[in-house]
Amino acid sequence: MTSSPASVAVLDDDPEFCEFLNQLLSSQGYKVTSYASAGKLLDGIVKSKPSLVVLDVNLPGMNGLELLRVIKRNPETSRVPVVVVSGSVTQTPSVVEGLNDGADEYMTKPLEGELFLARVQTLLRRGGELLSSEPELLVVGPLTLNLSERSVTLKPNSRVQLTKLEFDLLEYLIRHPNRIITRGILLQEVWRQPPDISSRTIDKHVQNLRHKLGAFGEAIETVVKVGYIFRPKTAK
Amino acid sequence: MSGPAKTPVILIVDDEEDFRAILKVVLERAGYTVFQAPNGTEGLKQFSSIRPDLLIVDLSMPDMDGIEVTRRIRTQGSGVPILMLTVRSQILTVSEGLAAGVTDYVLKPFDKDDLLKRVERGLKSA
Numbered sequence: 001m002t003s004s005p006a007s008v009a010v011l012d013d014d015p016e017f018c019e020f021l022n023q024l025l026s027s028q029g030y031k032v033t034s035y036a037s038a039g040k041l042l043d044g045i046v047k048s049k050p051s052l053v054v055l056d057v058n059l060p061g062m063n064g065l066e067l068l069r070v071i072k073r074n075p076e077t078s079r080v081p082v083v084v085v086s087g088s089v090t091q092t093p094s095v096v097e098g099l100n101d102g103a104d105e106y107m108t109k110p111l112e113g114e115l116f117l118a119r120v121q122t123l124l125r126r127g128g129e130l131l132s133s134e135p136e137l138l139v140v141g142p143l144t145l146n147l148s149e150r151s152v153t154l155k156p157n158s159r160v161q162l163t164k165l166e167f168d169l170l171e172y173l174i175r176h177p178n179r180i181i182t183r184g185i186l187l188q189e190v191w192r193q194p195p196d197i198s199s200r201t202i203d204k205h206v207q208n209l210r211h212k213l214g215a216f217g218e219a220i221e222t223v224v225k226v227g228y229i230f231r232p233k234t235a236k
Numbered sequence: 237m238s239g240p241a242k243t244p245v246i247l248i249v250d251d252e253e254d255f256r257a258i259l260k261v262v263l264e265r266a267g268y269t270v271f272q273a274p275n276g277t278e279g280l281k282q283f284s285s286i287r288p289d290l291l292i293v294d295l296s297m298p299d300m301d302g303i304e305v306t307r308r309i310r311t312q313g314s315g316v317p318i319l320m321l322t323v324r325s326q327i328l329t330v331s332e333g334l335a336a337g338v339t340d341y342v343l344k345p346f347d348k349d350d351l352l353k354r355v356e357r358g359l360k361s362a
Contacts, residue, residue, distance in 0.1 A: 118353045179345040184252040188296075188323050226254045 006051035006124050007031040011041040011067070012085070013059055017109070021054060024113050025120070038067045045077050051124055053082045055103075068103055075136060081123040085109060138174050140232045143216050145171060154216060165190070166209045173220060173230040182227040244359055247286060248272040249279030249305060250294035250321060255344070259292065259351075266352050276300030280308055288316065290358050292342070295322040295333065303336045310337040317358035321346075 008030050010021050018034040025032045033050070035041035038059060045053065053071065057064040068084065071077045084103040105119050138145040142155035150167055152160040162170065168190050173181065183199040191202075206228060210217030219234045246268045250256050253274065260270045271286055273279035276297050283291065291309070293302040302320050309316065317339040333341065339358050342351055 112357060115353050115357055118349055122347050122350050176345050179347060180258050181345045182252060182254040182258070184255060185323060185344050226258060 005029050005031045007033065007048065008052045008054060008120070009041060009044055009048075009050040010034045010054045011038065011059065011064070012054070012056040014056070017056075020111075024117065028117055030120075038064075041067070042070065042077075045071065045080060046074075050080060052120060053080055055082055055084055057084055057086045078136075081105075083107060083119065083123070085111070138171065140174055140219075141216070141236060143213070145174065147171070154213070160212050162209070162212060165205060166212070169205055169209060170213075173228065174232075177230050177232045180223050180227060180229050184227075186227065243267060243269045244289040245269045245271065245286060246290045246292060246355070247279065247282055247288040248292045249276060249282075249297070249302070250292075251275055251297045252294070255294075255321075262348055262351065263355070266355075268355070276302070276305045279305055283309060283314075283316075289362060290355060291316060291318045292355075293318055293320055293338075295320055303333050303338070306333065306336045306338050315362065317362050319354055319358055 008021075008025050010018055010032060011034075012018050012021070013036075022032045022034060033044060033048070035044055041053070041055075044050070055064045055068060059067070064084065068082055071080065071082060081104040084106045086106065086108055104123055107116060107119065136146060136148040138147065144153045145167075146152070150164075152162055152167065152170070154160055169186070172186070172190050183202045186202050187193045187199075206220060206222075210220055213220075215236050218236070219231050221229050221231060221234075223229055246263055248256050248259050248263075248270060249272075250259070251274055256272045256274075260272060263270045271282055271288065273282045276293075276299050279291075279293065280300075291305075293305050295302040297305075302322075306318050306320070309318065318337065320333045320338045320341045321344055322333075322341055323344045339361060340354050342354055
C-alpha cells in the first residue's frame with residue numbers, strides 16, 4: 001500500500017455539490033478531482049487511476065448508471081470502488097440498478113458528511129488491501145487470485161489447485177476481510193443454498209482450503225460457534 | 237429534574253442464531269439495549285410489547301420475510317426506523333424494501349463501523 005493520499009474522482013453536474021464533496025474529502029486529506037462530463041471522468045480514471053469514484057445517477061448526456069456499467073466492464077477500471085449518489089429515496093429503482101451493475105455503495109442526497117466519510121473509508125480500506133496494478137487479480141500478501149483464469153498462486157512460485165467451490169469460497173473471504181462471516185452467509189452467497197443444510201459441509205471445505213494454502217490458510221480464522229473471519233494482515 | 241438518558245432499545249429479527257449473536261455483541265458493546273427474535277412472527281410480537289427505538293430485520297426468514305414485517309409495522313402507523321439485512325445476491329429486493337418503509341439496508345457480512353453509523357443515523361431519523 002502506498003502512503004500518498006487516496007484520490008477521489010467526482011462526477012456531478014451540480015457545482016455546489018461538487019464543492020461540498022471537495023471540501024469534505026479534502027478536510028480528511030483526500031485528493032479530489034471533479035469532472036464535468038462522463039467522457040472526461042472515464043479518461044481521468046484510466047489515466048490517473050483514482051482510489052474511488054463518486055457518481056451521480058442523474059447526469060445530462062450519459063446516464064450515471066450507463067457510465068457505471070462502462071467502468072465496471074472495462075478491465076482497466078473495473079476494480080475502482082464506485083459510490084453511486086441519487087437525488088432521493090424515490091429513485092430507488094436507479095439505486096438498485098446501480099448496485100446490481102456493480103456499484104459498491106449508494107447514498108442519497110443530502111449527504112450526511114460523517115456517514116459518507118465512514119463509507120468512503122470502509123471502501124478504501126477494502127480496496128487498499130486488494131490493490132493490484134493488473135486487472136482481474138486479487139492480491140493479498142503472497143497470494144494472487146487470478147479471476148479470469150481462476151487460478152491461485154502463492155509466492156515464490158507455487159500454484160495451488162483448488163476446486164470450483166474452494167476458489168469461490170476463497171474469493172468471497174478475500175473480498176470481505178475483517179468481517180465475521182457466518183456459515184449461513186456462506187451458504188447463501190457461495191453455495192447459493194438456503195441457510196439450512198448442514199454446516200459441516202462448510203467446515204470441511206474450509207479445512208481443505210486451509211490445508212491447500214499452507215501458512216496462508218492461517219489467515220482464515222475460526223470464530224467459535226459462529227463462522228469465519230479472514231484477516232489479511234496475518235496472511236503469510 | 238430529568239433522569240438519566242434512556243439507552244436506545246434495538247430489536248433484532250433474524251432466523252440465523254449465529255448472526256443474531258454477533259449483532260447483539262456489537263450493539264451491546266456500543267451501549268444499546270438489545271432484544272432478539274428468531275422469526276418474523278415472534279419479531280412482531282416483541283415489537284408490540286417492547287416498542288424498540290429501532291429494528292434490524294433480516295430480509296430472508298422462513299415464516300415471514302423482512303419486507304412483510306416492515307409492511308405490518310408500518311400498517312400499525314409506526315414510524316420506527318427499520319434497517320434491513322440482506323446479502324448481496326438478494327440486492328434486487330432493496331427497492332421493494334425501501335418502498336415498503338425500510339429506512340436503510342445493511343449488507344451481510346457487515347462492517348462494524350458502517351453498521352453502527354447506520355444505526356446511529358436511523359435513530360436520529362426517528
